[in-house]
Amino acid sequence: MGVDTAIDAYNNLTEQVFSDPKRWPGDGRFKATKLEEVIKSVVRDVTGDSEAPLLEVGDTSVCRM
């Protein structure tokens, strides 16, 4: 994931997550489910699998995320 793509993804993530606060803030003011959803979509866009494992096998010289 290149730097510019990462910045775009971050901007998109913060907008999606923080523009939609919980109506009743209890365990945190924002929805963790929304955060998870957006993170997973980024992972899916980059790796093709939203459940991709963190541990890299094979060539680890290339920055993946």
Next chain:
Amino acid sequence: MNANIPVLFRSYQSRETHSGCKIWEAARATSAVPTLFKHIEIGNKQPFIDGGLGCNNPSKLLLKEAKVVFPTHQIGCLVSIGTGHAEVIGIGKPGFFQQIVPTDVIDALKAISTDCETTHEDMLFFFSNSLNIYFRINVEQGMQGIKLSEWEKIANVEAHTMQYLRKEEVGEKLTLVINAIKSQKTHFMMEQFGMKKNKLCNQIKV
């Protein structure tokens, strides 16, 4: 909650790889700020409270990890990038949050801002005899009033960052950073770190 023992989420093989952790879980765990999001449990129900509570400036942790992973290598360059000075983490007025989160969490959040700069001071001391290896880049002014959740202020963040980067001293520092990264010469032995570590720890009141 024990914020003093940070967990490293590694994407490479190591002696203590977090088994079976997914990319999204690691990302979620490192963003579990208590006032913002619910905590997450990974693997054997291990709860993760906050990616930043105990270790917002992980420079020292990085040195330890580097020594384990590359015991015979040397450090060529270490660049630490901050998110702005002091109150940038912006937790809001404690009075409001105290109704929701325990006081000890509020205290821990307050400690974050000082934690980053204390670590920076320690690193400066640590590398004081090795020029042009350790660098910290951190926007000094303007970020104080911007809260973590204020996504709509990204243009302000960008403006303050550009202003910082245009400063003469920062430009000079960046030139040194680029040279240090490009140069294959390494100056700082990991062994030196091992020898100095105990001395360093005595100086730091953690």
